[in-house]
Amino acid sequence: MHYTLRHLEVFLATAFHENVSMAADSLAMSQSAASASLKDLEQRFGIQLFDRVGKRLQLNDFGKSLRPHAEALLSQAKEFEGLLLQRGQSSQIKVGATLTIGNYLAVPIMAEFMSRYPGSRVELTVENTSSITEKVRNFELDIGLVEGELQDTNLDVIPWRNDDLSLFCAPDHPLAGRPTLTDDDLLHAEWIIREAGSGTRQAFERAMHGLAPRIQVRLELQHTEAIKRAVEAGLGIGCLSTITLQEAFRRGSLLPLYAPQRDWVRQFYFILHKQKYRSAGLRNWLALCQEEGAGQFSTYGPDE
Structure with missing residues (x-):
């Protein structure tokens, strides 16, 4: 194989930060090591992934086409590592929720998820629909739970509950x-x-x-x-x-x-990038949310 997981990590971090120095910091690497990794990946395949605009590195069209595949590969590698370390019991997912869902529904679901799957970790981001949508589109979040109706060719928009x-x-x-x-x-x-x-x-x-x-x-x-x-x-x-x-x-x-x-x-929705890899943890999260939507467990008490 002519690329490594580190190549993918540097590529994705640079795509997100649009800056090699910031990408290196996020990966606990030196800037020179990150630059060398990115250069090595491009040279191995004779490609260019970024347009260099001043100090910013912006994904070119080819880089944009590769990004979701790199995200999926890295997600599968992390899931495989979790299976090795925790014998299949561990999951790590990044969830975005709009304010109503995040403040009143998501936290009890998180508690139930971590109770059912010990060792799992859920990172919750609470913002409005447009912000959550942008983060899912940009692969910053694995899934969004949103209140707003939207149409986006990059996203799967799945009805959840009324x-x-x-x-x-x-x-x-x-x-x-x-x-x-x-x-x-x-x-x-x-x-x-x-x-x-x-x-x-x-x-x-x-x-x-x-x-x-x-x-x-x-x-x-x-x-x-x-x-x-x-x-x-x-x-x-x-x-x-x-x-x-x-x-x-x-x-x-x-x-x-x-x-x-x-x-x-109105309707609440799940949103996922169409090219996002559906890990076991993500599938379990979706199933649990569907249980909540069907009223199979309570997310708030009668006095709330």
């Missing part, structure tokens, strides 16, 4: 206690909503089709808890996943609002 959005307000808000809200009520309310690029914002705008461009947005906030606090303070009404509001509804610090003429149901 989720309901809830409208809500403070107990002393003028709309509190109304049996239902009309579209006119929705137009005249002041709103505290998630930022553009989030799955919740996308689902909200879909549910508010025909009204969204005309609503009065008082605040756009990135974090669920900040939106809940702003609504509690009487700054407006909000719209978030029901999962995130159950405790506040139970306490009575927030009250649900109802607009049944609008569709507040």
